[in-house]
Amino acid sequence: MNDVLRIGDTTPKTAPIAPNTEAPPLIEFQHVSVEYPNRVAVKDINVKIQEGEFVSIVGQSGVGKTTLIKLLSKQEAPTKGSVFVAGRNLADLRDREVPFYRRKIGVVFQDFKLLPQKTVWENVAFALEVCGYSQAEVARRTEKVLDLVNLGRRQKNYPHELSGGERQRTAIARALVHSPNILIADEPTGNLDPINTWEIIELLYRINQRGTTVILATHNRQVVDRTQKRVILMKSGRIVSDQHGGKYVI
Amino acid sequence: MSSKLQTFLRVFKLGYVNFWRNRWLTLGAALLMTLTLTMISVSLILTYVVRDSADAIRSKIDITVYFRDDTVPDTQITALQQRIETQPNVVTTHLVTKAEALTIFHRLAINEDIKKPVTTDNNPLPRSIEVHTANPDDISLVVNGLTAIDSDKIICDECVSYGQNKATIERLLSLTRFIQKAGILLSLFFGLIAIFNVLNIIRITIAARSDEIEVMRFVGASNSFIRGPFIIEGILYGVLGTFFTTLLILLTAWLVSPHISQFFSILSLDLYHYVLHLLAILIFWQLIIGVLLGALVSVISIRRYLRA
Numbered sequence: 234m235n236d237v238l239r240i241g242d243t244t245p246k247t248a249p250i251a252p253n254t255e256a257p258p259l260i261e262f263q264h265v266s267v268e269y270p271n272r273v274a275v276k277d278i279n280v281k282i283q284e285g286e287f288v289s290i291v292g293q294s295g296v297g298k299t300t301l302i303k304l305l306s307k308q309e310a311p312t313k314g315s316v317f318v319a320g321r322n323l324a325d326l327r328d329r330e331v332p333f334y335r336r337k338i339g340v341v342f343q344d345f346k347l348l349p350q351k352t353v354w355e356n357v358a359f360a361l362e363v364c365g366y367s368q369a370e371v372a373r374r375t376e377k378v379l380d381l382v383n384l385g386r387r388q389k390n391y392p393h394e395l396s397g398g399e400r401q402r403t404a405i406a407r408a409l410v411h412s413p414n415i416l417i418a419d420e421p422t423g424n425l426d427p428i429n430t431w432e433i434i435e436l437l438y439r440i441n442q443r444g445t446t447v448i449l450a451t452h453n454r455q456v457v458d459r460t461q462k463r464v465i466l467m468k469s470g471r472i473v474s475d476q477h478g479g480k481y482v483i
Numbered sequence: 484m485s486s487k488l489q490t491f492l493r494v495f496k497l498g499y500v501n502f503w504r505n506r507w508l509t510l511g512a513a514l515l516m517t518l519t520l521t522m523i524s525v526s527l528i529l530t531y532v533v534r535d536s537a538d539a540i541r542s543k544i545d546i547t548v549y550f551r552d553d554t555v556p557d558t559q560i561t562a563l564q565q566r567i568e569t570q571p572n573v574v575t576t577h578l579v580t581k582a583e584a585l586t587i588f589h590r591l592a593i594n595e596d597i598k599k600p601v602t603t604d605n606n607p608l609p610r611s612i613e614v615h616t617a618n619p620d621d622i623s624l625v626v627n628g629l630t631a632i633d634s635d636k637i638i639c640d641e642c643v644s645y646g647q648n649k650a651t652i653e654r655l656l657s658l659t660r661f662i663q664k665a666g667i668l669l670s671l672f673f674g675l676i677a678i679f680n681v682l683n684i685i686r687i688t689i690a691a692r693s694d695e696i697e698v699m700r701f702v703g704a705s706n707s708f709i710r711g712p713f714i715i716e717g718i719l720y721g722v723l724g725t726f727f728t729t730l731l732i733l734l735t736a737w738l739v740s741p742h743i744s745q746f747f748s749i750l751s752l753d754l755y756h757y758v759l760h761l762l763a764i765l766i767f768w769q770l771i772i773g774v775l776l777g778a779l780v781s782v783i784s785i786r787r788y789l790r791a
Contacts, residue, residue: 306701329705336703346698350504363704365490411703 257320259284259415259446260305265314267300274300275470278314282448284414287441289457290450292467298450300470302419305448306340307331319414336364338415339408343423345400347392347407353399354379354388357407364411374410382406382436398429405436415446422453430456494708498715505688509720512684515677516724516777517731520769522674524732526667527768531761533663540652546622547579549609557610564612570628572621577613584608681720681776686784689713696788706789710782717781721773728769732758 258281267274275297282288290298303309304316307323316323318334326334347356354375361371379385382402392400401421408416418437422430434449434456441447451457457464466474502509550560560578568576579587585606589598601607616622689696699709733755740755752760 308701332700332703332705334703335701340701346694346701348695348698359698360702362493363699363702363708365486365708367486367489407702 258282259319261317263315265311268312273470284446285444287447287462289460290465291457293452296467297470299419302417302450305417336411337413339413341404341408341418341421343420345404347403349392352389352391353384353403356403357410360407360410378406378410397425398432401433416440417448419450494711495715498712501712502716502719508688512720513723515680515684516720516773517727519674519677520724520728520773521731522670523772524728524765526670529663529666533659536659537656540656547611547613549611567614572616574615574617579611581606581610682780685780689784710785713781713785714778717777718774721777724773725769729766
C-alpha cells in the first residue's frame with residue numbers, strides 16, 4: 234500500500250493516475266454475502282478496485298451500498314466470502330488492529346457526523362489527537378487539509394454556523410487528515426442542494442487526482458452521469474452492471 | 484513531551500471536560516455514588532462500633548479487687564498479685580496504687596466539685612488489683628478463690644454484683660450484635676440499589692455521547708483511547724462521592740452525637756469523635772470502593788459501544 238503522505242504533496246500530479254489493471258487490486262470482494270436471518274443485504278459480490286480508481290456505487294436505497302461500505306470499514310463482517318484490502322483479508326484483522334486500519338481509510342457520511350460542540354478546526358484536529366499525534370503535527374496536518382477543502386477561513390466556526398456543503402467539506406477534511414489510501418463517501422450529497430453537491434463532487438475528483446482511491450455511494454443520477462468514471466450498479470443486493478465511463482441506468 | 488504522557492493528558496482532559504459539561508448528570512451520578520458509599524460507610528462504622536463496644540464491655544467484666552487501707556500492707560498486696568497471676572485463667576494483673584487511683588479519679592468526666600476535695604493528702608481511694616481473664620466466665624473462679632482466703636482484706640461490693648452485671652452485659656452485647664447485623668444487611672441492600680443506579684446513570688451519560696464515540700471510532704481512535712475519558716469520569720464520580728459522603732457522615736455524626744452519648748460513653752468517645760477517629764479508614768475504603776466502582780461500571784457500560 235502506498236504510504237506517501239498525499240496531503241503534504243504540494244505538487245499536484247499532472248494527470249489522473251490511470252488505474253493499472255495489471256497490478257494486484259487495492260480492494261477485492263470475493264463472493265461476499267451478508268445474510269441476516271430474514272433478509273439478504275448483499276449476495277455474492279465480486280469486485281476488484283485498483284489503486285487510484287474513482288468508483289461510483291449506485292442503486293436505490295436499501296440495495297446494499299451501505300453494506301458494502303460497512304464491509305470495507307470493517308463495521309460489518311461478511312457471512313460468506315472475503316474482503317481483501319491491499320492483499321489483506323479483513324477477517325484476519327485483530328480487534329486492536331482495526332483502529333489502525335481505519336486510519337488508512339477515510340469515511341464520509343450523508344449526515345456528516347460532526348461533533349456539534351467542536352469548531353471546524355477542532356473536529357478535524359480531534360481525528361489526529363485521538364490517534365496520538367503530537368500537537369505540532371496535529372496543527373500542521375489540520376491546516377493543510379483545511380486549505381485543501383478550502384475551509385481555512387471557517388476554521389473557528391461551529392458546525393451549526395456552516396452551510397451543508399461546508400459541513401460536508403469539514404467531514405471530508407476530517408476523513409483526509411490521516412492521509413488515507415481510500416476515501417469512502419456514503420451518499421455525501423444526500424442532504425445538499427445541487428450547487429453544494431457539485432462542490433463536493435469536484436472536491437472528490439481533486440482528491441482522486443492526487444492519487445487517493447475514491448468510492449462514492451450515491452443514488453443521485455445526475456452526479457453519476459456527470460462523473461464519466463467507473464459505475465457499479467446494484468439491485469437487491471447484487472451487482473447488475475459494472476462499467477467504466479458508465480451511466481446510471483436502471 | 485512523550486507521546487504516552489500527551490495521550491494521557493488528552494484522555495484526562497476529555498474526561499474532565501465531559502465531567503463538567505454534563506453537570507447535572509455528573510451531580511446525579513456523584514450523589515448516587517454518595518448513597519452507595521454512605522451505606523458502605525455506615526456498615527463499616529457499625530462494625531467498628533460493635534467490635535469496640537464489645538471489647539469495652541468485655542473489659543468491664545474483668546474484675547478489680549479493692550483493698551482496705553487499714554488492714555492490708557503493700558507487701559501483702561504484691562504477694563497476692565503474684566498469687567493471682569499464677570492462676571491458669573488469668574491473663575494479666577495490674578496493681579493500682581493510691582496515687583494512680585487519684586490520677587484516674589481526676590481524669591473522670593464528673594463534676595469538678597466532687598473531684599476537688601480529693602487530694603494527695605486526703606485520698607480515700609483504695610488500692611486495687613485489676614484482673615483480666617481470658618474468658619469473662621472465668622472471673623467467678625478467681626473471685627471465689629479470693630473471697631474464700633482474704634475476705635477480710637477486700638472491699639467486695641464489686642464481687643457480689645458481678646453476677647448480675649454479667650447478664651445485663653450479655654443482653655447488651657447480643658442487642659449490639661443484632662443492631663450490627665440488621666444495619667449491615669440494610670446497608671448492603673440499599674448499597675446494592677445504589678450501585679444499580681450508579682450503573683444506570685453512567686450508562687445514560689455514555690449513551691448520551693454515543694455519537695462522539697462513533698466519531699472517535701471511525702476516525703481510528705483505539706479502544707483504550709475511547710475508554711480512557713469515561714474511566715476518568717467514573718473515577719471522578721468516586722472521588723466526588725467520597726467527598727460528599729465524608730461531609731454527610733461527619734455532619735450526621737455531629738448532629739446525632741449528643742442524643743446517643745449514653746451508649747457511646749462505653750467507648751469513652753462520643754459518636755462524632757469516634758467517627759473522626761475512624762475518618763482515615765472510612766475515606767480509604769470510600770475512595771477504593773468509589774473509584775473502583777466508577778471505573779468498573781464505566782468499563783462495563785462502554786463495552787457494547789466498542790465492539791468492532
